[in-house]
Amino acid sequence: MSTLRVPVTPHDHIRGPANAPxxxxxxxxxxxxxxxAAYPIVNLVQQxxxxxxxxxxxxxxxxxxxxxxESAAESAEFAGAHGLFWEMHDGIYENQDRLGLPLLFTLAxxxxxxxxxxxxxxxxxxxxxxxxxxxxxxxxxGVNGTPTFFINGMxxxxxxxxxxxxxxxxxxxxxxxxP
Amino acid sequence: MSNILPAGTAxxxxxxxxxxxxxxxxxxxxxxxxxxxxxxxxxSPVCGDQMALYNEVLPEFHKHEAELLxxxxxxxxxxxxxxxxxxxxxxxLADFEPKGEVAKQYQAYRHGEGVAxxxxxxxxxxxxxxxxxxxPIAVNPGADGILDALERLPKQGTSQxTSQxTSxxxxxxxxxxx
Numbered sequence: 001m002s003t004l005r006v007p008v009t010p011h012d013h014i015r016g017p018a019n020a021p022x023x024x025x026x027x028x029x030x031x032x033x034x035x036x037a038a039y040p041i042v043n044l045v046q047q048x049x050x051x052x053x054x055x056x057x058x059x060x061x062x063x064x065x066x067x068x069x070e071s072a073a074e075s076a077e078f079a080g081a082h083g084l085f086w087e088m089h090d091g092i093y094e095n096q097d098r099l100g101l102p103l104l105f106t107l108a109x110x111x112x113x114x115x116x117x118x119x120x121x122x123x124x125x126x127x128x129x130x131x132x133x134x135x136x137x138x139x140x141x142g143v144n145g146t147p148t149f150f151i152n153g154m155x156x157x158x159x160x161x162x163x164x165x166x167x168x169x170x171x172x173x174x175x176x177x178x179p
Numbered sequence: 180m181s182n183i184l185p186a187g188t189a190x191x192x193x194x195x196x197x198x199x200x201x202x203x204x205x206x207x208x209x210x211x212x213x214x215x216x217x218x219x220x221x222x223s224p225v226c227g228d229q230m231a232l233y234n235e236v237l238p239e240f241h242k243h244e245a246e247l248l249x250x251x252x253x254x255x256x257x258x259x260x261x262x263x264x265x266x267x268x269x270x271x272l273a274d275f276e277p278k279g280e281v282a283k284q285y286q287a288y289r290h291g292e293g294v295a296x297x298x299x300x301x302x303x304x305x306x307x308x309x310x311x312x313x314x315p316i317a318v319n320p321g322a323d324g325i326l327d328a329l330e331r332l333p334k335q336g337t338s339q340x341t342s343q344x345t346s347x348x349x350x351x352x353x354x355x356x357x
Contacts, residue, residue, distance in 0.1 A: 002323065064266040065231050139236050144321035145228045 002142030002155040008056050013085045016046065016054025021176040022169050025056040025150040027138040030073060030092045031066035031099055032146045038160040039093040045165050052173060057089060059134040060146050068099045070131065075104040077127035078118055084111050152176070183287045183298045183313045190215075190302040191284040195272040196255040203248070203270060205306075212245040212309075212332055213302040214325055217287045217295035219316060221253045221261035221271075229297070229319045234267050236322045243329040248272055251295055252279050287313065301328040304335065 008014070008023055026042060028035040046055055059076075061069035072092050079088035091107040092099065108118045121127060138148065142155055149156040149165070152172045158164040184191075190205065190213075197203040205213065218229060230249060233240075240247050249271040253261070258271035274281045279295065282288040287298035296313050299320060303309040310328035314320035 002321070005323075062231050062235055064234050064268075135235065136239060139232070139239070139322045140326055142321045142323040144232060144319035 004150045004153040004155075005141045006137035007153075012056045012058065013080060013089070014054055014056050015086055017051050018054070020052055020054040022049065022053045022172050023056060023152055024053060024165075024169065025058060025153075027058050027060035027134070027143045027146060027148045027150075029059075029061045029066055029069045029146040030076070030096070031069040032062070033096075034145075034160075035147045036093055036096040038147045039096075041160055041162050041165065044162055045169065048166060049169060049173075053169065058138060059131045060138045060143055060148070061131065061135065062146065068101075070128070071101060071122055072099060072104060073131045073134075074122055074125070074127040075108065075118060077130050078121045079108065079111060079113060081127075082111075082113055084113070087111055183296065183311050184285050184300070184308055186308050186310055188308045190300065190306050190308050191281070193272075193281040193284070195250070195274060195281060197270045197272055198259060199255045203272060205302075208246050209306065210304055212243060212304060212329060213300075214240060214245050214247045214329075215250060215285070215300040215302065216247065217250050217282055217285065217298040217300075219289070219292070219294040219297060220251055221257050230267055230271075231265055232319065232322055234265065234269065236326070237268055239322075239326060240329065243332065244335065245301075245329055250274050250281060252282070252293065289316070299325060301325060301332070303332055 004025060008025065024042070024045070028038075042055065046053055059073040061073050063070040076085055076088045076092065079085055088107055088111065091110070092103070095103055095107070105115055105118065109115060141150070147160060149160065151168055156165070156168050158168055192205050194202050194204040216229070216233065233247060237247060247269040249269065251271070252274050254275045255273045258273055261267070262271055274295065279288045279293065282295040285298065285300065287296040289296055297316055297318070297320060298313045299311065300308055301310040309332060310324070312320060312324050
């Protein structure tokens with residue numbers, strides 16, 4: 001069973017309380033259709049568990065097959081540097097069908113972020129090392145495609161259907177609650 | 180699943196088509212670690228993901244001076260179209276004629292289906308299989324096993340001679356000493 005080799009730290013993008021008994025880590029690609037399909041499901045799963053779960057998103061762009069995945073990931077990191085990672089993340093997945101540089105700049109503008117700054121960050125690859133670090137940590141942890149989920153550090157090999165994810169998370173919740 | 184060639188076995192040599200008019204031999208890569216990834220077929224979804232993943236991890240393999248070779252029974256023209264479509268930056272070899280001969284030598288051939296197993300081999304600088312793994316055919320084995328094996332390989336220059344002098348069973352301990 002594959003396990004998460006890179007522990008969750010405050011440097012991660014985390015949605016949900018720090019003391020949640022369950023941590024769901026997603027390795028995702030912004031251009032991957034399966035990740036787009038999983039996006040609303042993950043949101044529903046998070047609503048379902050409320051404060052009992054926190055979500056961590058890490059980048060795993062397959063940039064040779066998804067030409068916009070890397071720039072999208074770097075744009076999300078750019079927004080993250082301004083405290084707006086999740087806003088950008090949501091904007092990208094909610095508009096995945098028109099992902100491209102125009103969308104990334106539109107989303108940045110809507111968040112009040114500077115277009116010249118985003119342009120400079122993408123051109124110089126300011127956030128490329130952070131994205132690559134996520135990717136390599138995923139590769140070392142046995143991420144073999146996107147999306148790949150880890151529940152409390154254990155790779156979830158079931159599907160990302162709502163019922164499957166909820167059932168798997170419940171098992172970890174019971175384990176966390178102890179006997 | 181086949182019992183593929185285990186660690187410690189000398190890697191069988193091979194020469195296969197890498198493009199419609201060029202061959203590549205394992206011996207061309209002598210002195211460098213080689214990753215051989217057998218897979219069932221071009222275009223099938225899981226292999227697509229597996230090869231796409233290795234394509235992204237490739238710079239990491241190169242940091243270990245390792246070369247990656249993909250091998251399936253597909254012909255060279257098929258490989259060429261597949262590599263172009265997926266923008267693969269590593270060679271795909273055609274184990275096409277006689278069909279599956281190299282996969283058979285590595286004991287990684289599925290006789291029923293006539294395709295290669297989804298089998299991974301890391302071959303050390305001396306041409307000995309250092310690590311091998313056969314994945315269930317529908318499961319993308321990922322890159323973690325390969326990266327772990329490359330990390331455990333004795334480093335060039337420090338233990339090249341020892342790894343040739345000692346038996347393979349000692350290769351791991353020499354890597355710790357290095």
